[in-house]
Amino acid sequence: DAKTTQPDSMESTEGETVHLPCSHATISGNEYIYWYRQVPLQGPEYVTHGLQQNTTNSMAFLAIASDRKSSTLILPHVSLRDAAVYHCILRVVSNYNVLYFGSGTKLTVEP
Amino acid sequence: AQTIHQWPVAEIKAVGSPLSLGCTIKGKSSPNLYWYWQATGGTLQQLFYSITVGQVESVVQLNLSASRPKDDQFILSTEKLLLSHSGFYLCAWSLGWDQDTQYFGPGTRLLVL
Numbered sequence: 001d002a003k004t005t006q007p008d009s010m011e012s013t014e015g016e017t018v019h020l021p022c023s024h025a026t027i028s029g030n031e032y033i034y035w036y037r038q039v040p041l042q043g044p045e046y047v048t049h050g051l052q053q054n055t056t057n058s059m060a061f062l063a064i065a066s067d068r069k070s071s072t073l074i075l076p077h078v079s080l081r082d083a084a085v086y087h088c089i090l091r092v093v094s095n096y097n098v099l100y101f102g103s104g105t106k107l108t109v110e111p
Numbered sequence: 112a113q114t115i116h117q118w119p120v121a122e123i124k125a126v127g128s129p130l131s132l133g134c135t136i137k138g139k140s141s142p143n144l145y146w147y148w149q150a151t152g153g154t155l156q157q158l159f160y161s162i163t164v165g166q167v168e169s170v171v172q173l174n175l176s177a178s179r180p181k182d183d184q185f186i187l188s189t190e191k192l193l194l195s196h197s198g199f200y201l202c203a204w205s206l207g208w209d210q211d212t213q214y215f216g217p218g219t220r221l222l223v224l
Contacts, residue, residue: 034212038155041199041218041220042217042218043201043203043215043216043217043218044155044201044215045215046212046213046214049212097143097145097160097205097211097213098157098160098170099155099157099213100157101154101155101156102154103154
């Protein structure tokens, strides 16, 4: 079951840096924070994930609060191609790999 | 590079008819495989997962079944479709369990009339 809270929608303009928040107040020590994004009629695309430390890759920077109860996905210099629904997901490292998707944040990018 | 292929791309089926959806992974041996379903306007739900040939575990029951006849192939099927089976079906793969990332295929759109 989804244990994250995200805003339903956010708007941005091309070239801006976007901060997508995610609240996970009841996160457990063995839960990773995953971010995926999905555009209509396509499969979700992996963005990034982290456990405790901030992480960065070619797509985004993931900032994780020191108490791990919240995180922020930072998208630098967004383009129209970054418009998507962004999902923040907690995944327990266990003997099976189940992802529980919520409704996510719909990011709109204006020209 | 790994590629994931799903077939068919889209299908329109009658209530009560059988269904078979397929997923193939190339470029990776012994992947973990997953089936997801998304109702129109709804959230993604994981249906099944498989860690090896011939072994499938159910996560959510939707009157569907899954099989893994080959290392690189995952099949989703039912003998009798329901209207509620309409939606978007996605196959995903990962290398293993620990902090493992799932990668999704392009999906199959199914409309049951």
